[in-house]
Amino acid sequence: MNYVFNWTVIEKNIGAMIEALGFGLLMAVVAIAAGSVIGLLLAFLAVSKSKAAKRAVQLFVTIFRNTPILILVFIAYFGLPTIGITLSKVPSFVVTLALYSSAYMEEVFRAGLEAIPKGIIEAGQAIGLTRWTIRVTIELPIMFKKVLPSMGNYLISLFKDTSIASSITVGELTYLSKCLTTQTFRVFEIWLTTGALYVVACYLIAFILRRIEKRFV
Amino acid sequence: MSEALLKFENVSKSYGDxxxxxxxxxxxxxxxxxxxxxxxxxxxxxxxxxxxxxxxxQAGKIILDGQEIGYHEVNGKRKRVSEKEIAKQRAMTGMVFQQFNLFPHMTAKKNVMLGLTHTKKMPVAEAEKLAEKWLSAVGLQDKMDNLPGQLSGGQQQRVAIARAVAMSPKILLFDEATSALDPELVGEVLNVIRNLAKEGATMILVTHEMRFAYEVSDKVIFMDSGKIAAMGTPKEIFEERPTERLREFLATFNTGKAE
Structure with missing residues (x-):
């Protein structure tokens, strides 16, 4: 081992790196929030009586869950413009991650909805509640409690997927680090720091999620 | 006798064949x-x-308080009424389930209030008062802020009864309300039902508690393979035992005949 560490590049750029991490987090929050809303709508379609709706949701989930996120990002950013759909890189990535996460969230929410005993919903019907009221006041709160732990796992995993945005030069942490390595060649220092920053961020997310879980469960 | 509150007219129900x-x-x-x-x-x-x-x-009519429920005729065809209408008609009846089916994420009080605030559109303060009144009536004044998971089976079922009664339904339906309870908890629930009967509530009980049915009922219906096999006063059903099938059935309950 005769590698001599030199952390000057980190000292100079740590502020920008943290900022870039924050940008990734922001993209993740927006994408996952949108993905959760879409996922929830899909989950309600999946547990509905309509067979066509069920099949459509299944097809959507199969496609988006089984294609690597990198490929989806390429299709959205490089492929879609050829048929006239052009989005700049940040919106393109956020939309892709939102759809990708919605496929995972749909599965989580659907499992949560299916785990609610039928009798509890019947009890809601028996006191004359409408379908919508039952959904909002009974199904959603019970389901969220059930799925909170597995939702947390996906949130962390999806946040890490923002590093994929570097492949279409979105200015988040991984892309910044890539640029810094080509400028300074301090490969090890930069990627170690980058990795550490992701770990700290994910740890903090997990910590906050656990607090939320404790409050609700 | 006055017009019946609930009437079944040739009602049939099937699952496929x-x-x-x-x-x-x-x-x-x-x-x-x-x-x-x-x-x-x-x-x-x-x-x-x-x-x-x-x-x-699939066939026949159920008439509650002079109104056919669940179905209506559209151009001579029998059609189920809209979801909204069904929700309204459901609120005319109160149901108590074998498995209690309380809303697990709500306190006892909130369980009772939900139908009042959402179906009856009652102001929250008024609903809260009514919930407190009924929970006290079933002996749970100390448990109003407990979640269902913190209550015994008997207490949960009493909350479920308060939830049904608070809606002031025209008729109360009990579906084997004590079948899921430990034997020592059956009494407290039966007491609540007995009090409701005394106060003049209209009730239908599906039950395996023969002694209780004998004591509290005005009329007993014995069903056998999808038919009303016998119907009469408790005395006629439990003491005179008019049919062979009824005798066989009651023989399986050693408490069947009132002592």
Whole structure:
């Protein structure tokens, strides 16, 4: 081992790196929030009586869950413009991650909805509640409690997927680090720091999620 | 006798080829307590669930308080009424389930309030008062802020009864309300039902508690393979035992005959 560490590049750029991490987090929050809303709508379609709706949701989930996120990002950013759909890189990535996460969230929410005993919903019907009221006041709160732990796992995993945005030069942490390595060649220092920053961020997310879980469960 | 509060006119229910019950006609008058007995699979629970419109039925009419419920005729064809209408009609009946089915994420008080604030559109303060009144009536004044998971089975079922009664339904339906309870908790729930009967509530009980049915009912219906096999006063059903099938059925309960 005769590698001599030199952390000057980190000292100079740590502020920008943290900022870039924050940008990734922001993209993740927006994408996952949108993905959760879409996922929830899909989950309600999946547990509905309509067979066509069920099949459509299944097809959507199969496609988006089984294609690597990198490929989806390429299709959205490089492929879609050829048929006239052009989005700049940040919106393109956020939309892709939102759809990708919605496929995972749909599965989580659907499992949560299916785990609610039928009798509890019947009890809601028996006191004359409408379908919508039952959904909002009974199904959603019970389901969220059930799925909170597995939702947390996906949130962390999806946040890490923002590093994929570097492949279409979105200015988040991984892309910044890539640029810094080509400028300074301090490969090890930069990627170690980058990795550490992701770990700290994910740890903090997990910590906050656990607090939320404790409050609700 | 006055017009019946609840009337079945030739009601039939089937799942595919399987007939759950066929051509049932019966009447329940105001303030009457009717018990339905019979072995499992005889169709008694399904019959109760039809009154609450939790089960569709294929033929006949159920008339509650002078109004046909669940179905209407459109151009001569029998059609189920809209979801909204069904929700309204359901609120006319109160249902108590075997498995209690409390909302697990709400306190006892909130369980009772939900239907009041959302179905009856009652102001929250008023709903809260009413919930407190009914929870006290079933002896749970100390448990109002507990979640269902913190209550015993008997207490949970009493919350469920308060939830049903608070809606001031025209008729109360009990679906084997004590079958899921530990034996020592059955009494407290039966006491609540007994008090409701005394106060003049109209009730239909699907039950295996023969002694209780004998004591509290005005009319007992014995169902056997989807038919009303016998119907009469508790005395006629439990003491005179008019049919062979009824005698066989009651023989399986050693408490069947009132001492």
């Amino acid at each position: 399987f007939n759950v019950f066929t051509d049932i006609s019966l009447e329940v008058h105001e303030k009457e307590v009717v018990s339905i007995i019979g072995s499992s699979g005889s169709g008694k629970t399904t019959l109760l669930r039809c009154i609450n419109l939790l089960e569709p039925f």
